[in-house]
Amino acid sequence: MASRLRKKQKDDFGTAYRGHEGQWSWMFHRITGVAVILFLFAHVVDTAVIGWGPEAYDRVTEAYKNPAVHVLELGLVLAVLYHSINGMKVTLIDFFPSLAGHIKVVGRTSAIVFVVSAAIVTGIMTKQIIDLL
Amino acid sequence: MATPADVLQDSDARRAGGAAGAVTLTLRIRRFNPEISQDSWWDEFTVEADPLDRLVEVLHQVKWYHDGTLSFRRSCAHGICGSDAMLINGRNALACKVLVDDVGPRVTIEPIRGLAVLKDLIVDMDPFLEGYRTVLPFLINDSGEPDKERLQSAEERARFDDTTKCILCAACTTSCPIFWGDEGYIGPAAIVNAHRFIFDSRDEGSRERLKILSEKTGVFRCRTTFNCTDACPRGIQVTKAIQEVKRSILFDRF
């Protein structure tokens, strides 16, 4: 009987929870974190190829010289940027609990810092991509 | 300066404006009844309501005049007992603290998340209260009792005032993305109640509590998403309290 009662709803998450901005910033933080660590796994391997000599390594880096990779590269930089800025925000709130009382200001500030720096980075890198084409 | 009579006219005028006529409200309610089906379904009800009606009374209208099987918990009807936390238009709130006016003509109501649904809007509160119990939510002071009161300055008292307001409604814990993923996480409500004692100058059990809270299910699972603070119907600065607890574990100071 007990187990029948305790059945969890299958479609528990049918609708989105309209949470605090912090819910979304955390989600992005998590997603960018995972993206970056997955990239890192790959990056260690590709860099390690250098141990097999210039031919091997340059073959790898050659593969990177195409626009699609550059778009991914832009994504990576933005991810690191976002994760870092949001990570700093989290760390600040962790070490100064009183900031939690001003989360609006803190959250907005970090968002602005990200948007501005992301815009600059995107600008520069897009230009590079365009130049390359 | 305005005389009382002036102030009065103002407020009466405002109220008269606010209470203008009934509105039609469509409720979309997520239903579940294991006696009927193992799956949940949606029901829609249309009711007339005053803009200043509480949503819990609208639910009563449905239960009393449309479908008696609709089940939900409620008691005080003014936000003090913590019975009726539910997911209203995608946000946790007490149905008795949301007015028709606040939610517009269409309202979606679901049970709070992360706790097993037992019937309609009723969820199993036991895991939630179990979390509460693990943080030793009672004053611990074994160094003798005075004849009268223990002294405490107004500042010391103010230190934990915010977290004494908790009514254990679970709105915070069931809004926490971490709790949705893992109900082993002790959850913001338990931490709020731990905070209430950790920062009480009369308490001597804080070390014990902090040890419990620094375990894998404890306070370090919090990712500062602030959903809890947003959801708390008592306006408790939940995340701030959690951060203070983290800090006091870090520095072993309280």
Next chain:
Amino acid sequence: MATTHTYDALVIGAGGAGMRAAIELSDQVRTAVISKLYPTRSHTGAAQGGVCAALGNTEEDHAEWHAFDTVKGGDYLTDQPAAQLMAEEAIDAIYQLERWGLPFNRTPDGRIDQRRFGGHTAEHGERPVRRACYAADRTGHMILQTLYQQCVKRDVRFFNEFYCLDLLRDAHGAATGVVAYELATGELHIFRAKSIVFATGGYGRMFSVTSNAHALTGDGPAVAWRRGVPLEDMEMFQFHPTGLAKLGVLLSEAARGEGGIVRNKDGERFMERYAPTIKDLAPRDMVSRAIYQEIKEGRGGGPNGDWAYLDITHLDPKVIEEKLPDITEFARVYLKVEPTNELVPIQPTAHYAMGGIPTDVDGRVVEGAAETPIPGLYAAGECACVSVHGANRLGTNSLLDLVVFGRRAGVDAARHVKEAPLGDVPERPTERTLSMLNAVLERAEGENAADIRKELQANMFDLAFVVRSEESLSKMETIIGELQERFGRVAISDKGALYNTDLMETVELGFLLDCAQALVVSARARTESRGGHYRDDHPLRDDANWLKHTLASRNDDGSISLDFKPVKMGPYVPMERKY
């Protein structure tokens, strides 16, 4: 097919009174607490203003003054020895709560702070005194939480969301157990015990405008009454002057304690006319009646001219934020009124039941004028009538009642456990409950309980509220008769076993009807005005004939007979109640 549980002691209800008794009991004997709500959902948590004791922390005060105020506040229907005992034990009871961790507000020197409250005076009515200990305006919340915390500490056994539906008595009349309905499964349980403490709270839900929770339906008194226990002073119901208009949500008297003023639609501070000495701090019944009078004379505001106003705009915003945060929020949330610069529309609201299950000062339920205790049966809190509140309870005296008499009931119930054997329960203990539930469940079509409830509440509000008369009460009696009869044909749509709140709401309505009937019959008999009971056909107090308690009991044929018992007097001689 019901599960039987055996304990030494049972507590029915997990509000302030129930948990206070449970703490006392569970330290000594095997105890279970049965509650239809999770403990912290109990309505004790709604109490705002404070809990009083003559601690003398902020100014001179004495238990004896407190006892006097209680007796006078109760319009001399108070049993004076009980009031004296309560005022004396108050002091330790409060210190005990503090030592259990209750976060009272503090004085500058770190002691429990105290505030003024209606009817509490120094030197026998000379001037208001600071006697109410408080924790902002959530004193009841803190008491409830603190007591629950102590229960958690003691690992008290709770049966949550179990509805007590029947009392079991043995052949000699002793209480030997209860029948409870488990909401989660729809199962019946039999609980046997040597001592049973009823602490089920009030029954304000019989009125349409009330500060009481939906759950306050008089279950305890009704269950006892159906098993032959008389109900005392049921006509004595308190109507609190400052309920939020239409909703009844309470704005604590603390608002007036901190300097709030009641005004009519012209902005006049009319209490100056009714109680020149203490004005807005007059006891609740007087302020409620004054509001009624103002409304009757055309000075009420609002769309129907039946509102008065609470004015706290002149208070320091800091005081409002620090000492009245919750009630400020109520006004903002529910009426969208900003109390710091607007007047809050108010209406008297059904608030507190002075009457209930008759007990002595040890919480033992007593029968008849001779006060013979029913072995094993106890009651405490709002469902009980000790009677310390007489005809009108003073603000802050109820929370005190819970802890003082909750404790005393627990102590005596534990003593009884140690002395008495486990009594027998009847052969088929669940018979009556089953037939009651099945009758409703099996009926395919019939009356809608909600209609009956609504009519009961609306009529009680019109006919048995602040002002009553022979005419209104006899009319109400007839209406209740009709409603009872219709209730016999009630049908519900939820026939399921799990969380059948439809069924339980219906059962609760039955309890309410019984309590309302007892109230109206008693009120009709009392041909005088005293405290909360005001008859405009008998506007004066009549000590010669009515210095006595009413005891209503139900006969087998459903009719009600009234009995009386004298008020226990003491040092205070009844005099006119002027403030």
Next chain:
Amino acid sequence: MATTIERSTTSGDGAPRPPRDYTRGSERPVGGFELWMWLFMRISGIVLLVLALGHTLIMHLPSGGVDRVDFGFVATRWASPFWRSWDWMLLTLALIHGINGLRNITLDYVRKPGTRFAANMVFYVLGFTLFVLGTIIVVTFDPSNWPPVA
């Protein structure tokens, strides 16, 4: 019916129990693995702010971006012990930081303890292997093993 479930928040039998001394162990310090990992995440985060963000910006922003990167580029860069240490620290901290992040995620979403353990082991082994691999390369890389092709 014996199968009744008792829904309540205690399982006790209602019997009185002796008071427990909660303050006894109060001299032991608080904290533990979760605290240190939590702290590590923040501190490594701050260091990574310089190392990782610096690394990405330096590598990807100046004109040419990753297109400049080839054997020669790395050889020149790693001629300086400063950049070698930089990259090694970045490697180490980012791996620990990232893998602990993944551990946190499994705590949140992987309910079965066995599966969770397995997932974490995969991450640890992978992380350790990459750490060893990376370290060997950073420490032992010597461009003179491959004389310039041109």
